Structure formats: structure tokens, C-alpha cells
Amino acid sequence: MILNIQKxxxxxxxxxxxxxxxxxxxxxxxxxxxxxxxxxxxxxQRINPGMPIPQQSAKIHGITDEDVxxxxxxxELAKQVSSFLEGCDLAGYNSNKFDIPxxxxxxxxxxxxxxxxxxxxxxVQTIFHKMEQRTLVAAYRFYCNKExxxxxxxxxxxxxxxxxxxxxxxxxxxxxxxxxxxxxxxPVINDIDQLATFSAQNKNVDFAGRVVFNDKGQEVFNFGKYxxxxxxxxxxxxxxxxxxxxxxxxxxxxxxxxxxxKLRKMMK
Numbered sequence: 001m002i003l004n005i006q007k008x009x010x011x012x013x014x015x016x017x018x019x020x021x022x023x024x025x026x027x028x029x030x031x032x033x034x035x036x037x038x039x040x041x042x043x044x045q046r047i048n049p050g051m052p053i054p055q056q057s058a059k060i061h062g063i064t065d066e067d068v069x070x071x072x073x074x075x076e077l078a079k080q081v082s083s084f085l086e087g088c089d090l091a092g093y094n095s096n097k098f099d100i101p102x103x104x105x106x107x108x109x110x111x112x113x114x115x116x117x118x119x120x121x122x123x124v125q126t127i128f129h130k131m132e133q134r135t136l137v138a139a140y141r142f143y144c145n146k147e148x149x150x151x152x153x154x155x156x157x158x159x160x161x162x163x164x165x166x167x168x169x170x171x172x173x174x175x176x177x178x179x180x181x182x183x184x185x186x187p188v189i190n191d192i193d194q195l196a197t198f199s200a201q202n203k204n205v206d207f208a209g210r211v212v213f214n215d216k217g218q219e220v221f222n223f224g225k226y227x228x229x230x231x232x233x234x235x236x237x238x239x240x241x242x243x244x245x246x247x248x249x250x251x252x253x254x255x256x257x258x259x260x261x262k263l264r265k266m267m268k
Contacts (some may be wrong), residue, residue, distance in 0.1 A: 004190035015061040025049035030154035078110035091122040100205035108252035123199035143167035
């Protein structure tokens with residue numbers, strides 16, 4: 001089944017120095033842009049992370065310091081990345097938890113004002129885990145009846161993710177999805193809005209999930225001593241908490257979200 005899309009969707013995969021979105025950096029990205037007419041545009045690029053690539057990470061993706069020593073930094077390419085992604089939706093495997101937060105962090109560090117939150121996000125891993133509980137290699141075998149060669153190569157993983165999503169649409173054609181209000185849509189249609197809703201794990205306000213929406217639609221902290229408490233109430237009662245976060249080891253995008261909430265409160 002081909003994707004039913006009205007605007008481009010980019011399948012992405014990142015290879016990195018590690019899994020800490022604050023401290024680690026991208027060493028390779030691959031974007032496969034699928035247009036509404038199903039034509040494709042692929043951009044795969046290695047990146048000099050500006051830090052040593054740990055041996056344990058190099059063993060996974062096969063990229064060493066020597067491989068990237070002459071490659072551009074992410075900051076050098078950040079504006080091109082935002083231009084490539086402009087007007088698109090995003091899809092990936094575990095992308096809502098890792099790839100998109102990591103990409104948002106790199107763009108913030110490069111001082112490129114590009115809000116990935118305005119895009120719809122389809123996480124193929126979430127769909128897979130809700131339906132089958134497996135890994136990407138197993139997903140590729142299960143849905144596509146193929147063995148994934150060059151696993152942990154960014155382009156191979158991005159392409160496998162694209163093929164898995166198309167196969168999922170074929171397999172689950174008669175399964176009911178639910179919309180944002182929990183209402184069942186019959187049948188599951190080939191629709192990015194529904195896929196993004198179904199593949200969302202929770203109601204994150206930021207990408208890292210430090211701030212989430214509660215049942216009342218309020219932004220609440222999802223960590224620490226104020227977990228579950230509305231952000232506006234916390235900032236009103238404990239004015240030093242905002243400064244502590246701003247000076248702490250938190251993702252840049254999380255700090256940006258909290259700053260926006262604080263400014264909104266001050267304008268009331």
C-alpha cells in the first residue's frame with residue numbers, strides 16, 4: 001500500500017555518539033522525503049560531532065572518528081536541514097523518543113529557529129510495539145519478509161522504516177484506530193493525522209517528556225519534586241525553580257518550552 005499523503009513526509013534516522021540528547025551529537029543522518037506523488041528525495045550525510053565517538057557507539061553504527069574528521073559540523077548544515085524539512089511531516093523508528101528530540105536539540109544548539117512540534121510525527125516503532133512487540137530487524141522480517149542488511153546504517157534503517165510503515169498499512173487495513181478524543185475511526189485509513197495520533201506515546205509538551213499535558217489540558221511537570229503539578233503554579237510558588245532548570249542539564253527545547261510558559265504567565 002502506498003502512503004496517502006497531501007504533503008511530503010520525511011523518514012529519518014540518526015546515528016549518534018550516544019543516547020543522551022543533551023550531551024551526545026549526531027554523526028550521521030539520513031532523510032528520505034516521500035512526495036505526494038510518491039517520488040523520493042534522499043539526503044544521507046555524515047557529520048563531524050566535534051567530540052570523540054565512543055567505541056561502544058562505533059561498534060553499533062560502524063562510524064569512527066577517522067570517518068568523520070573531514071565532514072562538516074551539524075551547525076554548518078543546520079539551515080539546509082531546516083529547509084529540507086520545511087513543510088513536511090516526520091516519520092521514523094523510535095523517532096518520537098529519540099531521533100526527533102535529538103534533531104530538535106541539534107537545531108537549537110545551531111541557533112536555527114525551526115520548531116519540529118509544528119510537524120506531525122509518525123513513530124513506526126510505536127505502531128509496531130502496540131501491534132506486535134518487536135525490534136526494527138524483526139519488524140522488517142515480520143512485515144516485509146526480508147532480512148535487514150546493514151542494520152544501524154542510517155539510510156538502511158530509514159528505508160526499512162518506510163517499507164515497514166507501508167506494509168503495516170496493508171496488514172492493519174481493517175483495524176480500528178482512535179482519534180485524539182478516543183473515538184474509533186472505521187476502518188483505519190491511510191492518513192497521517194491518524195497515524196501520528198496512534199503512534200504518539202503520551203501528550204508531551206516538549207520532546208523529552210519533561211513537561212506533559214494532564215487530563216485538563218494543563219502543562220505539568222513530569223519529573224522531580226513537582227511531578228504532576230502545573231508549571232504555572234510551580235513558577236508562581238517557587239520562583240527559583242525556573243532558574244534552576246535554566247541553569248541545569250536539561251534539553252534546550254525543554255528550556256524553550258518552559259520559558260514560553262513563564263512569559264505567557266507574565267503577560268496575563
